[in-house]
Amino acid sequence: MERLLILDSNSLLNRAFYAIPPLTNSEGIHTNAVYGFTNMLFKMKEEIKPDYIVAAFDRKAPTFRHKEYEDYKAGRKKMPPELAEQFPLIKEVLNLLAINIYEIDGFEADDIIGTLAKFAESNGIEVFIVTGDRDALQLATDNIKVVITKKGVTETAVYNREAFEAEFGVTPTQYIDVKGLMGDKSDNIPGVPGVGEKTAFKLISTYGSMEGVLSHIDEISGKKLKENLETYSEQAIFSKKLATIMTEVPIEFDLEDIKSQENYNREELKKLFFKLQMKSLLAKLPGEDVEEEEEVAKVEINEVNTLDGLKEALKEKENIAFIAYSTSNANLYSKIELDKLYLNYGEKVSLIDFKIITMENPTEAINTLKTFMENEKIAKVIHDGKNLVTILTKMNIEIKEFIFDTVVAAYLIDSAKSNYPLETLINEYLMKEVKGENEELICNAISHMKELYEYLKERINKEGMDELYYEVEHPLISILSSMEAIGFKVNREKLDELAIKFKEEISTTEKEIYELCEEEFNISSPKQLGKILFEKLDLPVIKKTKTGYSTNAEVLEKLMDKHPVIEKIIYYRQITKLNSTYVEGLKNVIDEDGAIHSSFNQTVTTTGRLSSTEPNLQNIPVKYEMGREIRKVFIPKESTDVLLSCDYSQIELRVLAHMSDDKNMIDAFNHHSDIHTKTASEVFKVPVDEVTSLMRSRAKAVNFGIVYGISDFSLSQDLKITKKEASEYMEIYFDRYPKIKGYLESVKEEAKEKGYVLTVLNRRRFIPEIKSSNKIVKALGERLAMNAPIQGSAADIIKLAMVKVYNRLKKENLNSEMILQVHDELILNVKENELEVVKALVKEEMENVLKMSVTLEVDTNIGNTWYDAK
Secondary structure, three states, X not given: OOEEEEEEHHHHHHHHHHHOOOOEOOOOOEOHHHHHHHHHHHHHHHHHOOOEEEEEOOOOOOOHHHHHOOOOOOOOOOOXXXXXXXXXXXXXXXXXXXXXXXXXXXXXXXXXXXXXXXXXXXXXXXXXXXXXXXXXXXXXXOOEEEEEEOOOOOOEEEEOHHHHHHHHXXXXXXXXXXXXXXXXXXXXXXXXXXXXXXXXXXHHHHHOOHHHXXXXXXXXXXHHHHHHHHHOHHHHHHHHHHHOOOOOOOOOOOOOOOEOOOOOOHHHHHHXXXXXXXXXXXXXXXXXXXXXXXXXXXXXXXXXXXXXXXXXXXXXXXXXXXXXXXXXXXXXXXHOOEEEEEEEEOOEEEEEEHHHHHHHOHHHHHHHHHHHHOOOOOEEEEOOOHHHHHHHHHOOOOOOOEEEEHHHHHHHHOOOOOOOOHHHHHHHHOOOOOOOOHHHHHHHHHOOHHHHHHHHHHHHHHOOOHHHHHHHHHHHHHXXXXXXXXXXXXXXHHHHHXXXXXXXXXXXXXXXXXXXXXXXXXXXXXXXXXXXXXHHOOOOOOOEEOOEEOOOHHHHHHOXXXXXXXXXXXXXXXXXXXXXXXXXHHHOOEOOOOEEOOEEEOXXXXXXXXXXXXXXXXXXXXXXXXXXXXXXXXXXXXOOOEEEEXXXXXXXXXXXXXXXXXXXXXXXXXXXXXXXXXXXXXXHOOOHHHOOHHHHHHHHHHHHHHHOOOOHHHHHHHHOOOHHHHHHHHHHHHHHOHHHHHHXXXXXXXXXXXXXXXXXXXXXXXXXXXXXXXXHXXXXXXXXXXXXXXXXXXXXXXXXXXXXXXXXXXXXXXOOEEEEEEOOEEEEEEOHXXXXXXXXXXXXXXXXXXXXXXXXXXXXXXXXXXXXXX
């Protein structure tokens, strides 16, 4: 007997959406319903082995039931947008699987299912209806089986007529009468008040049908039940009519047309699954030959571990080489060495064990590599090239014609990833499964690197990021490498002095805390601290954890005005962290040359900003003097050099003025007004010369709060004022700068529509949170949407400035060097005789970096330590 599988698509998608935790791909597209539905479909195909498969969908148009009963399905919760956006995707999956879709205005999917099931049954076909909706149980017969999804979408129960009767004690057809009596809340079918499921089943079991029940009301016990059956008898009959699935929908149905096809569009389906990042489904594709895929992925590896082998592998063959590499594990710049080179060049993939080759003849090995890397006829595409540039610089090798970095390009396409392994990019973007362990994996991956390069290059171009990549991010690779190589000199004696000073400060603060608490305890132990604060000092408990009281930063902030010890504890935490991370921590990373060589990362933050690690020089807390003191240990390279700090003034507010095109704010900046004083004058309605320092600081909080999409509630907490006052401040602000509000609203709308926002140089930030039905997550998404273009544009500007300053220093043959970038600030090590030239040059390049409607201003300071220069 042939078999037909019918999918109740709306029901199954709905079930999958709520059963599977939220999933999104890198573009912020929600995929959990598609994933659950497709998984279930493959499971059903495997178990049932159908000859035919069809999928039925509801249409948005009202059905005949709505026309008969206006309140049909009224009050039903609106479909979440995260689910709605997945319907076109599942239809795409079904089309690519050659599964016919049936939907028709005026009828529900149930009616289409009923019609198809009865038609197939009459043609001698066994039917399986897969649904999460028990309404379909009324269709069960000996040859129509209803597969109900129970837990999630994978656990199911199968009902034919016999199984249904055994479990429920009535026939499937009588189930319609049960529904008519009890009603259905989800469909807003009224039924008879006071009749629940148990009573309805009992009545129909006894009297056979709705009509049987209504003609035997006198025999039914229970005064209230009798009354309701009499009063609502017409409503009961009408409810039965609404609950009945129609089996005569006017729909064309050709058995040959829906024959389960195996010639589905495999390649397009693979592309879609990769795009949606549902790779686990690939193995479940009918006819997917995993072994064949593995064969394709394996490549011939040329293992090179001799000098002659190196010369042969690097012999000029083609005009482009694809390179990956590994380094020795070392936390000091001076100790990092090249370990292995992976080369896709010519016909073979070479695995070059450079460490072993240099043992044979270091000078000749380095010279052979130098000849290859400095050959301008060979373009180089490198996977994560910055560290390779750094290592080769130490060997006096310059990489010439380094034209593309696959990691930097992938980061621009999707900045939300935590890392960008070569095999993952090939898997995701080329839809090729790369197999192997360790070195074999990289060799197999690099064999696809040419294709990956072409894909990424085209994608960068298509998404309007050519300028961002080729003018900003790519040149930055060698600039960051240069900054790492130069490092930042450290005054060891000063660091030792600071260690003593910190020890004393920590000890003094400890004693002050003990005095205020009248006993000694471990301040760093949340458990002991919690007991002191909430039991001994009886402070109000803000938050509890599984192990006791919470004493996190947020809790301490809320307790600030409750006891003088709180401020001391916050300070103690800061200075102990500063001491361990920077004072003690810096000692471990000072290199042989007396400098610290921090690593600068350009593919880590979602905003586009640079980050630094080992150590993080961008994040030294300077709220307290003790934090600022740490900057005193950083000194110029030579005793006659000076440090020059060049800092963009209020860059994010200037970007906001430019992007919103708000004339009032643009004028304020272009006339060199103090924006915070001017805002205070507007908000508090006083002349500029009457603005107090408190007014200015509050206006500053409003200005920066707007940039970060702050709410009136958060602003009220920051300024310790009422929510009403905060709301008034913001209203006046938006009244004075009207275009800013419009801009922020338009940016939110753009994020909702496209799923991402853009900076001035087209840097893209995906914001999947903005489409969430969870209010808290959605609010976060809206804040990110407002802030990301501003913060990202500020990142674009400082990065472009770095490129222009670096190139200009080189062009003018100056010996001064850029050594650090911290957010909106550049630090340069300047030769004394070049100071005036460099100061003017940097200021000029930074202030004219991009044509904007608002002037960019740069503050410059010099000093013999970073502290003085700041």
